[in-house]
Amino acid sequence: MAGVTTNTVALVALLSMLVTSVRSGTTYSSTWLPAKATWYGKPNGAGPDNGGGACNFKCSQKAPFFSMTSCGNQALFKDGAGCGACLQIKCNKNNYPECSNVAKTVVITDINDGPMAKYHFDLSGTAFGAMALPGRNAQLRRAGKISIQFRRVPCNWPGVKITFYILKGANPYYFPVMPEHLNGDGTVVKMEVMRSKDGRPTKIWEPMYRSVGAVWRRDSGNPLKGPLSLRITSDSGKKLIANNVIPAGWKGGNAYTSKVQFY
Numbered sequence: 001m002a003g004v005t006t007n008t009v010a011l012v013a014l015l016s017m018l019v020t021s022v023r024s025g026t027t028y029s030s031t032w033l034p035a036k037a038t039w040y041g042k043p044n045g046a047g048p049d050n051g052g053g054a055c056n057f058k059c060s061q062k063a064p065f066f067s068m069t070s071c072g073n074q075a076l077f078k079d080g081a082g083c084g085a086c087l088q089i090k091c092n093k094n095n096y097p098e099c100s101n102v103a104k105t106v107v108i109t110d111i112n113d114g115p116m117a118k119y120h121f122d123l124s125g126t127a128f129g130a131m132a133l134p135g136r137n138a139q140l141r142r143a144g145k146i147s148i149q150f151r152r153v154p155c156n157w158p159g160v161k162i163t164f165y166i167l168k169g170a171n172p173y174y175f176p177v178m179p180e181h182l183n184g185d186g187t188v189v190k191m192e193v194m195r196s197k198d199g200r201p202t203k204i205w206e207p208m209y210r211s212v213g214a215v216w217r218r219d220s221g222n223p224l225k226g227p228l229s230l231r232i233t234s235d236s237g238k239k240l241i242a243n244n245v246i247p248a249g250w251k252g253g254n255a256y257t258s259k260v261q262f263y
Helices: 004-023 074-080 126-128 137-142
Strands: 033-040 069-072 084-088 102-109 120-124 146-153 163-166 173-180 189-196 209-213 215-219 228-233 240-245 255-257
Touching: 004 215, 033 126, 033 173, 102 120, 102 126, 102 228, 120 126, 126 137, 126 240, 126 255, 137 189, 163 240, 173 189
Parallel strands: 033 120, 069 102
Antiparallel strands: 033 146, 069 120, 084 102, 084 146, 163 173, 163 255, 173 215, 189 228, 209 215, 228 240
């Protein structure tokens, strides 16, 4: 019996380690972590003037992000794997009287190359000011650099479907595409494309590779003909297929909205 008990304990421990490993890609916790925060861009802007940033998201000043965006240092940006992640931030009014102590959600859309702490948020002016008491936004922004707390949370974009933006310069042999507005993890760790032949899907998923930020690409020796289907995997392992989301005759510089979303 003692041997069985020992083996059972060992098996449970091993399974626990495996489960932890599988889940370690995405961590949602009630624990708040310390960080530093600065801000850049216009006081009520989205950070970069073009509303994009290193993740290449488009129009971050519009719905559903509404300028609540942030640069992250490497610990948050993760070579682009952190693009789209949602994080709650707050500052303490005991340290800064302008702070509301109310948590606000921001999205990682850019990279900060000059971190001043293990976790450094270089927030949009809008996001930085959102941590303040009503009417005290400008006063908090004047602090410039403050200590904050943060934690990762699931993204929630009600009524929004995933959009796939094909970058300018794309052609049938070079296919760079960026998924955005993902619920849940908000991030993508794997992306695949299925081409069509004579108007019919080939049933073969071809791997894509992270190009820069949130952009994934497929370089093909044979022209990619639409309709194209895309399969994305979030960092918690969830998969989603957008069937025929890219039509025949697709062009770079266009955005194609799917009918799918993570729930």
